[in-house]
Amino acid sequence: MTATDSFAEPLPEREAALVRFLKSFALIRESGVGMVGVGIVVGWVLIAIFASLLAPFDPNATILPYQRPGAVDPATGMTFWFGTDQIGRDILSRIIWGGQRVLIYGPIATICAYAVGILMGLAAGYFRGWWDSILSRVADIILSFPIFVLYVIVISTFGASGLNIVLAIVFASAPGIMRIVRGLTLDLRNRDYVAAAQTRGESPLRIMFVEILPNARGPLIVDACLRLGYVTITIGTLGFLGLGLPPPDPDWGGMVNEGRAMALAFPHMTVIPCLAISSLVLGLNLMADGLREISIRD
Numbered sequence: 001m002t003a004t005d006s007f008a009e010p011l012p013e014r015e016a017a018l019v020r021f022l023k024s025f026a027l028i029r030e031s032g033v034g035m036v037g038v039g040i041v042v043g044w045v046l047i048a049i050f051a052s053l054l055a056p057f058d059p060n061a062t063i064l065p066y067q068r069p070g071a072v073d074p075a076t077g078m079t080f081w082f083g084t085d086q087i088g089r090d091i092l093s094r095i096i097w098g099g100q101r102v103l104i105y106g107p108i109a110t111i112c113a114y115a116v117g118i119l120m121g122l123a124a125g126y127f128r129g130w131w132d133s134i135l136s137r138v139a140d141i142i143l144s145f146p147i148f149v150l151y152v153i154v155i156s157t158f159g160a161s162g163l164n165i166v167l168a169i170v171f172a173s174a175p176g177i178m179r180i181v182r183g184l185t186l187d188l189r190n191r192d193y194v195a196a197a198q199t200r201g202e203s204p205l206r207i208m209f210v211e212i213l214p215n216a217r218g219p220l221i222v223d224a225c226l227r228l229g230y231v232t233i234t235i236g237t238l239g240f241l242g243l244g245l246p247p248p249d250p251d252w253g254g255m256v257n258e259g260r261a262m263a264l265a266f267p268h269m270t271v272i273p274c275l276a277i278s279s280l281v282l283g284l285n286l287m288a289d290g291l292r293e294i295s296i297r298d
Contacts (some may be wrong), residue, residue, distance in 0.1 A: 013127045019098055034290015040283025048100040055093040056081075060248045062088040069268050083268045085259060091268065095276050098250035102280065105162050105245075109169035109235075110228045114220075116174040121181025122208040126189055136182070139175035147172050151234065162245060165238060169231055180223060184216040191215075218291075225288035229281040236277045252277050 029035060047054060056078055057063060063073060065088040067080045082091040124135040142150070154168035188194065189212065197207045238244045239253025245256065252273045259269025 009133060031290035031293045033286050034293065037283045037286025037290060040279060040286060044099055044280050045103060045285065048103045049095055050102045051096045055090075055096045057066070057090040057093045059093040059097040059250045060089060063090060064086045064088050066262075066266060068266070082265070082272050085255070085269050086262055086266075090253070091272055094250040094255060095272060098119070098255065098273070099276065099280070100251045101162075101245060101249065102232055102252060102277075105165055106228055106231045106235060109166040109173075110231050112166060112226060113173040113227070114177055114224060116170055117177025118181050118213065118220075120174065120178040122185055122213065124178065125182040126208050126212065127184025128186075132182070135178065138222075142175045143179075147236070149237060152241075152243065155238065160238075160243050160246050165235060165244065169234060173227065173231070177223070177227075180219065181216065184219060185212055188212045188215055222288050222291045223286050225291060229284035229288075232277060232281050233285065236273075240248050 057143075059126040062070075062079075064084055065086055067084040067088075069081060069083040071080045071083060072078070073080065080090055080092070084090055084093065085094075120135050120139070124132040150172045151168045154171060155164050158164045158167070185208070194207060194211050197211050202211075235244060236253035236256070240257045241254075242254075242257065245251045246255050255273040256270050259266065259273070263270045
């Protein structure tokens with residue numbers, strides 16, 4: 001066999017599945033809407049990564065209270081571009097550091113929820129029978145509760161912390177993901193390539209993760225982007241309700257809660273954190289729209 005022939009050989013199934021999975025993200029360049037969303041999300045990611053360099057002040061330092069956007073600190077001559085809050089903390093610095101926390105806990109919670117939901121959905125859809133009955137009933141019971149009631153119950157029981165926020169989101173979101181994966185698996189398990197893998201004697205685990213899951217990537221990637229937006233809103237809402245990250249950690253939802261008493265006199269205290277949440281969610285939704293366009297075309 002020549003060197004040229006070796007390069008012409010098809011990729012092993014596992015590597016080919018990974019290439020197909022990553023191709024969906026590469027093709028987003030073909031969608032203008034998707035690229036706008038990517039730009040917004042990447043912008044927030046860069047801000048979060050370089051928070052220590054970009055934040056002009058310590059986010060928890062008390063400087064001058066009730067300063068409006070554009071005010072100047074007479075002691076240092078530095079500008080409070082977004083003003084300060086009721087105890088004198090720089091809002092721009094808190095927005096920057098708060099974005100770092102949202103972009104840590106949001107993706108972690110979403111990834112963990114998908115890990116649990118995918119395992120449940122693949123097992124229920126592929127094995128069917130009592131696996132499907134038990135897992136579907138568990139999902140139905142959890143989904144029958146209002147989602148924010150579940151969040152409040154979990155966090156009130158175990159306390160407000162980053163870990164408990166992740167656990168609450170996984171507990172409430174995994175059943176919905178399971179239903180999506182189950183439906184896709186029920187459809188894909190009857191395809192010819194799955195039957196061929198079964199004929200070759202491949203294990204159910206390999207069939208589920210190499211043959212079925214990569215071919216369900218389109219709807220799952222789109223749902224993941226949308227769900228990450230929902231998780232961002234959830235983290236902000238929990239912070240507003242006092243169930244988010246414990247103070248003094250900057251938290252966008254907590255900033256809205258802290259500034260709501262002064263919203264009429266100093267609207268920047270609540271409007272700016274709300275705009276931060278909205279912009280990140282908008283970017284994720286635009287990414288999802290772009291990926292949906294690509295999946296329809298593909």
